[in-house]
Amino acid sequence: MVQVLESVRANRHPYPVKIPRAMSDLLQKVAQSRDVEAFRKLFELYGPRVKSYMMRQGADPTLAEDLAQETLLTVWRKAQLYSDEKGSATTWIFTIARNLRIDRLRREVAWQPLPENRDEEASDAPDPEEQVTERERRDKVRAVLATLPADQSEVVMLSYVEGLSHSEIAERLGLPLGTVKSRMRLAYQKVKEAVEDIR
Amino acid sequence: MKITHHLDDSTLMSCAAGSQPEALAAVVSSHLAVCPRCRAELREHTLIGEALFDALEPEPVVREAPAVQVRAGDATVRADAAMELPRELVAALEGRFDEIAWRRAAPGVWHFPVTLSEGAKGDLRLLKVSPGTKLPEHGHGGSELTIVLDGAYSDEFGTFRRGDVADLGDDAQHRPIADPKQGCICLAASDAKPRFTGWIARMLQPLAGI
Numbered sequence: 001m002v003q004v005l006e007s008v009r010a011n012r013h014p015y016p017v018k019i020p021r022a023m024s025d026l027l028q029k030v031a032q033s034r035d036v037e038a039f040r041k042l043f044e045l046y047g048p049r050v051k052s053y054m055m056r057q058g059a060d061p062t063l064a065e066d067l068a069q070e071t072l073l074t075v076w077r078k079a080q081l082y083s084d085e086k087g088s089a090t091t092w093i094f095t096i097a098r099n100l101r102i103d104r105l106r107r108e109v110a111w112q113p114l115p116e117n118r119d120e121e122a123s124d125a126p127d128p129e130e131q132v133t134e135r136e137r138r139d140k141v142r143a144v145l146a147t148l149p150a151d152q153s154e155v156v157m158l159s160y161v162e163g164l165s166h167s168e169i170a171e172r173l174g175l176p177l178g179t180v181k182s183r184m185r186l187a188y189q190k191v192k193e194a195v196e197d198i199r
Numbered sequence: 200m201k202i203t204h205h206l207d208d209s210t211l212m213s214c215a216a217g218s219q220p221e222a223l224a225a226v227v228s229s230h231l232a233v234c235p236r237c238r239a240e241l242r243e244h245t246l247i248g249e250a251l252f253d254a255l256e257p258e259p260v261v262r263e264a265p266a267v268q269v270r271a272g273d274a275t276v277r278a279d280a281a282m283e284l285p286r287e288l289v290a291a292l293e294g295r296f297d298e299i300a301w302r303r304a305a306p307g308v309w310h311f312p313v314t315l316s317e318g319a320k321g322d323l324r325l326l327k328v329s330p331g332t333k334l335p336e337h338g339h340g341g342s343e344l345t346i347v348l349d350g351a352y353s354d355e356f357g358t359f360r361r362g363d364v365a366d367l368g369d370d371a372q373h374r375p376i377a378d379p380k381q382g383c384i385c386l387a388a389s390d391a392k393p394r395f396t397g398w399i400a401r402m403l404q405p406l407a408g409i
Contacts, residue, residue, distance in 0.1 A: 065262060091245055091246070160252075167342050177369060192243055
């Protein structure tokens with residue numbers, strides 16, 4: 001966790017630089033023309049990150065590797081549901097990994113479907129300007145996360161990266177539940193304000 | 200459907216992170232199914248998840264990409280139409296409130312436990328309150344959520360109609376009254392481990408002594 005926080009704080013990407021636009025293009029190729037080569041590239045880019053995510057959520061390396069395989073297989077199977085008008089490829093793959101984690105590591109039902117399943121607001125194709133905004137938003141979110149006070153970034157990390165519920169975070173940190181929730185609210189408000197600024 | 204009571208930001212964050220106990224996720228999902236505003240907020244929360252996911256130190260993978268084939272039928276996957284209730288809930292209830300085997304809990308109050316996954320802790324339960332029934336004053340812990348699925352109720356915080364969710368803080372006390380004409384059917388979740396404890400039991404205790 002510390003490592004991730006540090007790289008977030010330093011506003012540096014710990015992974016070879018990539019262009020989000022290219023990710024979405026790869027996923028589009030998988031969706032539209034069932035491009036096996038594009039799929040391999042997606043796996044190279046996302047497999048290691050999904051594996052890392054699963055390990056932080058408590059999977060051992062072997063299981064994490066299985067889940068990375070399965071996540072990308074799901075990406076292949078459901079690629080038709082993806083549209084780059086509706087968000088970045090990373091968000092989409094993150095959501096698939098997240099739901100698989102709920103299913104396999106917690107043995108619970110993931111009640112949240114893929115964001116694309118009922119996305120009535122996303123019918124308009126984005127113009128080039130909006131695509132820039134999308135990229136700006138991503139950068140902005142990362143920058144704001146890096147500047148959160150330690151107590152706020154801690155609860156955010158425990159929720160997203162370690163997969164702990166409100167109660168589990170409260171227990172882990174020895175804090176009242178209300179404090180955990182209010183720290184989350186504060187963190188979110190900052191991210192939201194920053195993102196709205198660039199709209 | 201006009202929604203006036205929404206989910207708290209911290210609840211949406213936990214949802215975007217996929218860190219919500221299943222019982223709570225069921226109520227959140229039921230609200231999101233009918234609330235465009237909370238769906239839009241959820242997308243913002245997901246940006247945080249994406250940024251953190253992106254910043255993870257990659258873990259080298261040992262195996263190659265899984266073999267995939269272009270199969271007939273792959274292209275038939277399509278998005279679900281907008282739903283009023285999450286599919287999982289419809290499946291659990293078989294979609295019919297009038298055929299549920301309600302269990303009487305107290306005068307004017309019935310309940311029906313919804314089965315959760317094997318790995319899930321907590322409690323998910325339908326509650327049916329007959330028209331005009333007043334419930335005793337009770338509080339809610341911080342990890343309890345309730346959504347109105349049918350009818351309405353009123354309390355100190357306002358009137359909660361179909362789709363409205365009560366995402367109350369630890370210290371909230373209320374004294375709900377079911378709508379005098381329609382009564383109220385709610386889906387209530389708690390992440391407490393033992394079954395049928397928490398606020399439902401606290402609330403019903405004076406009525407039924409359970």
